[in-house]
Amino acid sequence: MMTRSQINIYAAEAKRISRQLAATRTHKEQAPLVHAWAAATIQALKESQMARIRTIKPEFFTSDDIVSMSPLARIFYIALWCEADREGRLEWKPRTHKLRYLPGDDCDIDDLSAELIEAGLVVLYSVDGKQYAEIPSFLKHQVINNRETGSKIPPRDIDASTTREVRVNDASATRAHASVGEGKGKEGIYISGEPDVRNPSRFEEFWKAYPSTGRKVAKATCAKRWAARQLDQLADKIISHVIAVRETKQWREGFEPAPLTYINQSRWNDDLPEQPADPSTAENMFEGAI
Structure with a gap:
């Protein structure tokens, strides 16, 4: 499939040839035929250009699985529809x-890929040693x-697709712990969808510290994301931030x-909001000074 820029180049070239031949007297009789050819070519190119137009529904932006992702992961997901x-x-x-x-964005494509895979929005598989992806909800x-x-x-x-391991190469999806599918193909370097039980994660400490409200959901997905981003090494900072910000x-x-x-949004890097002064505390201090 040609890219949009390639289509535009070929369309412009077809127009140029058409004008050039039309202005050439020795090819005057051929000019109508060339015009017809150029018109048909341009139309075909336009149709191929429109062939992969994708739609996005308003409810996409408020869907639970989408809201939980980082902004760039959402854009990357939409981009994959076009691909x-x-x-x-x-x-x-x-x-x-x-x-x-995402040519101008300073981001880690492995992290973005991991978000999509762990949310089940993209499933990886391999056939004859070549890696592919499928968007389950696409149709x-x-x-x-x-x-x-x-x-x-x-x-x-689908029968062979499980949460087993899939080869990681130049087309790697994540650094570790991504839940993916497997088809036919050669084995290589692997990533796993299961946490390493030999090294207990500090995720449970984070989960315990988090406020118990209606928003405290998707524990399993959070645990996978924690492992994928290797957040144990930042656990002290993250847990301290949660305890303070709550x-x-x-x-x-x-x-x-x-x-x-x-x-997903690395919110532990956010500054703590300033707390307004407690009027009752100020009043008590004033009374104590009298």
């Missing part, structure tokens, strides 16, 4: 996707143009982020 064929399948090349869709939410080219990517073997007015009034949002 996917009409069946929601694509070659898994996150480095290439980063250059194509549910997209209206496919009938003129779009059929899929040339082999389908995922006493702020915003959090005490129930406006704390969901734990998954807190992790």
Whole structure:
């Protein structure tokens, strides 16, 4: 499939040739035919340019699984719709996707990929040693143009797809602990969807410290995300921040982020909001001075 820029280049070239031949007297009789050819070519190019138009619904932005992700992960997810064929399948090349869709963003594509995989929004699989990805909900939410080219990517073997390990190479998805699918293919370096039981995580300390409100959900997903980002090494900082920020007015009034949002957006790096002076405390101090 040609990229948009390639399509525009070919369309401009077809127009140029058409004008040039039309102005050439020795080819005057051929000019109408060339015009017809150029028009047809341009139309075909335009159609191929429109073939992968994707739609996005308003409710996308308030969906629980989307809200819990970091902003760039949401953009990356939308970008993968454009990369996917009409069946929601694509070659898994996150480095290439980063250059194509997030060229100016200083971000870790492995972290963004991990968010999508752990949320179940993207499933990885391999066929004959080549890595692919599938967007499970793609056909549910997209209206496919009938003129779009059929899929040339082999389908995922759902029966063989589990949370087992998949090879990581130049098309790697995560650094560690990503839940992915497996198809046919050679074995190599692996990542696992299970935490390392030999090294107990400090995630439970974080979870215990987090306020017990209606937003405290998705513990399993949070634990996987914690492991994927290797947050044990930042556990002291994170837990201390949670203990401090949960006493702020915003959090005490129930406006704390969901734990998954807190992790995905690295909220422990946020400054603590300034606390307004307590009028009753000031009054007591004044009375004590009299």
